[in-house]
Amino acid sequence: MSVDRLLLIIEDDAAFARTLGRSFERRGYTVLLAESLDQAAEFLKQHSPGYAVVDLKLNGNTSGLACVQMLHKHDPEMLIVVLTGFASITTAVEAIKLGACQYLAKPSNTDDIEAAFGHVAGVADVELTSRSTSIKTLEWERIHEVLVETGFNISETARRLGMHRRTLARKLEKQRIK
Known part of the structure; x- marks a missing residue:
């Protein structure tokens, strides 16, 4: 199978994964759906996707960061986008360190994700804000x-x-982004 348009989606919300997968298929991608780290590892034994979309928090409190690490180790050239309803600077930094090319907060659509695949290089002219960080943030x-x-x-x-x-x-x- 060609890696040119092969996409692996690692998402435990089956309905969202199917919808996202169908949307990418309409754009010419071949899509593989995995619900867990183990299932994704099984796919990697037979396939070499060029793209991956990984949910940050998977069932059983499994971190999508472990998936990012595994995918990057499998193929450092793979373009990996992390999606999350629990966006934070800490997890964004860790995702990028582990090999993700982009980090998007949900809700994100196919256009956002495909744009993230194409926007791998950093941009130096991003507008900086002068607003200080709030206590809640x-x-x-x-x-x-x-x-x-x-x-x-x-x-x-909670204990820590x-x-x-x-x-x-x-x-x-309360903070969950839906």
């Missing part, structure tokens, strides 16, 4: 930093942050 980024450290284990994250697990769960649910 700093709290949110710290929560995500600890979530990444604990492999998205909510109980351990010194808060009740239910309080953390409520904060995460």
Whole structure:
């Protein structure tokens, strides 16, 4: 199978994955759908996709960052876009360090993702803001930093942050980007 237009989508939301897959198929891609790190690893034994879309948080609190690392190790030239409903600077930096070419917050559509595949090089003339970071943003980024450290284990994250697990769960649910 040609890697030119072969796309691997690693997403645990089956309906979203199917919709995204069909949209990419209409654009001429051959699409493989995986729901987990293990399933993606099985696909890589037989296929060499040139593109991948990875959800940051998979079922069972599995981090999509592990998928990014595996995909990049398999093929450093693969263009990997990370999608997340839990965007943070910490996870964005880690995703790029591990080999992703772009990091997009949900909701993102096929146009956004395809543009991200084409926008691999950085842009030096991005407008810088003079607005300082709010306390809520700093709290949110710290929560995500600890979530990444604990492999998205909510109980351990709450313990490390010194808060009740239910309080953390409520904060995460409030901030979720749908």
